[in-house]
Amino acid sequence: AVVQGRPPNFLFLLVDDWGFGDVDACPSDIPYTDCPLRPHPKDKARAEHLKSPRIKQLASEGMIFTNWYAPRAICSPSRAALMSGRDPIRYGDINQFVRIFPTSGSRGGFPQSEKTTAEYLRGLNYSTGYSGKWHLGLTNGKDEFHYAAWNHGFDEVEYFVEGSNGEPCGPGFEHGGGDTNIYHMCSFSHVLRKPGEI
Numbered sequence: 001a002v003v004q005g006r007p008p009n010f011l012f013l014l015v016d017d018w019g020f021g022d023v024d025a026c027p028s029d030i031p032y033t034d035c036p037l038r039p040h041p042k043d044k045a046r047a048e049h050l051k052s053p054r055i056k057q058l059a060s061e062g063m064i065f066t067n068w069y070a071p072r073a074i075c076s077p078s079r080a081a082l083m084s085g086r087d088p089i090r091y092g093d094i095n096q097f098v099r100i101f102p103t104s105g106s107r108g109g110f111p112q113s114e115k116t117t118a119e120y121l122r123g124l125n126y127s128t129g130y131s132g133k134w135h136l137g138l139t140n141g142k143d144e145f146h147y148a149a150w151n152h153g154f155d156e157v158e159y160f161v162e163g164s165n166g167e168p169c170g171p172g173f174e175h176g177g178g179d180t181n182i183y184h185m186c187s188f189s190h191v192l193r194k195p196g197e198i
Helices: 042-047 053-060 075-084 117-123
Strands: 129-133 156-160 185-187 191-193
Touching: 075 117
Parallel strands: 129 156
Antiparallel strands: 156 191
C-alpha cells in the first residue's frame, strides 16, 4: 500500500521453473485471461490442492506483472539481467560456453562494474534486501566473497550458497502451526549472511 509522502515498498519474486499453473496468486475477481497465475478454471484437481494464500495476499495488496522475458532459459543469466537491466552477454557474464556459475567454489560472478537495481534504489534512500537463491558467483579466487550480494547494493542478505540444492521435504511434509501448505525444499545447510557468516 502507498503511504502519502513516502515512496512505495516493493517486493520482487523471481522463481525458477514456475509455471502459470504452479501458484494461486490472482484475486478471484480478476478474469483468468488477465491474470493466469493460478490453476486453469477447468483444472479442478489442481485448483483443489494448489493453495498459496500468502502469495495471493501479497498480490492482492499490490500489483501483479504476468509477463517478463528472461534472456536465457536458466537461472544465472536471468538473475543477472534482473539485477542489471541488461542482457548478460553485453558484459561477458554468460556466454555460449559458461551458462551458469555451477558451484559456490567456482571463480567468477556478476561483475561489480555493473550497477544493480539495488544500487539505484539505495540512491533513492531505499533499504534493500536479498533472500533466497543468489547463484551469481561468490569468489574471484582472492576474495572469498567478492561477488556476494552485499557487494552489489543489498543491505540485508540471507541466501543459500548451493544455488537451489536444498534438502527436499519428505512426502506430504506440512509446516506446523496449522499451515497446511506443502513445501518442496525444507532446509538449506549453508545459508550465507552478511558479512560472510555461514
